[in-house]
Amino acid sequence: AAGVIQSPRHLIKEKRETATLKCYPIPRHDTVYWYQQGPGQDPQFLISFYEKMQSDKGSIPDRFSAQQFSDYHSELNMSSLELGDSALYFCASSPDRVSSGANVLTFGAGSRLTVL
Amino acid sequence: SQQGEEDPQALSIQEGENATMNCSYKTSINNLQWYRQNSGRGLVHLILIRSNEREKHSGRLRVTLDTSKKSSSLLITASRAADTASYFCATVISNFGNEKLTFGTGTRLTIIP
Numbered sequence: 280a281a282g283v284i285q286s287p288r289h290l291i292k293e294k295r296e297t298a299t300l301k302c303y304p305i306p307r308h309d310t311v312y313w314y315q316q317g318p319g320q321d322p323q324f325l326i327s328f329y330e331k332m333q334s335d336k337g338s339i340p341d342r343f344s345a346q347q348f349s350d351y352h353s354e355l356n357m358s359s360l361e362l363g364d365s366a367l368y369f370c371a372s373s374p375d376r377v378s379s380g381a382n383v384l385t386f387g388a389g390s391r392l393t394v395l
Numbered sequence: 396s397q398q399g400e401e402d403p404q405a406l407s408i409q410e411g412e413n414a415t416m417n418c419s420y421k422t423s424i425n426n427l428q429w430y431r432q433n434s435g436r437g438l439v440h441l442i443l444i445r446s447n448e449r450e451k452h453s454g455r456l457r458v459t460l461d462t463s464k465k466s467s468s469l470l471i472t473a474s475r476a477a478d479t480a481s482y483f484c485a486t487v488i489s490n491f492g493n494e495k496l497t498f499g500t501g502t503r504l505t506i507i508p
Contacts, residue, residue: 321498335495382487386437
């Protein structure tokens with residue numbers, strides 16, 4: 280079965296550079312979530328999209344932005360990168376909550392960003 | 396502060412023993428979920444328990460939920476080396492139709508062969 284696809288899997292950037300992460304949700308999943316997980320930390324919710332509209336916002340820095348496109352894939356753009364942005368970035372998707380009855384997320388394998 | 400806090404933060408047991416992890420949370424929830432994460436990998440959904448349920452089973456997993464104490468526990472019976480991973484509880488709070496998951500700090504479980 281198709282899973283959540285994230286790219287790139289690994290990314291190395293210098294401070295103050297820009298990075299873009301991509302996420303392709305499971306087909307027919309209408310909600311996409313982005314999480315950031317620092318070393319030894321729990322996943323922190325950044326932002327989510329439902330039907331291409333931002334649905335919730337968490338601890339996402341102003342330097343970051345995200346969007347969901349017409350084909351439901353999502354991109355997380357990070358600018359003016361800082362050392363502290365080094366983390367695993369996870370994308371997750373979930374199906375329509377009304378039909379599924381609960382919000383169970385399927386996570387991608389993550390994109391590991393290293394800022395030097 | 397975290398919505399979900401887990402204890403212990405790390406647990407090492409012998410293969411074949413049972414492992415119990417606990418999670419506490421602060422606000423009312425719609426449901427609580429447990430996820431597993433192998434080192435550096437994505438999170439995998441294990442089990443969901445709704446706020447009106449008290450116990451749920453799935454294979455070797457048993458989850459309990461006590462909404463009066465705002466706590467949940469995950470029991471893994473007859474542990475195997477392959478169970479070595481970090482386990483996170485995640486709470487779901489319905490907020491005007493948005494249901495994001497808020498993760499706890501996780502328990503790192505090591506099964507010693």
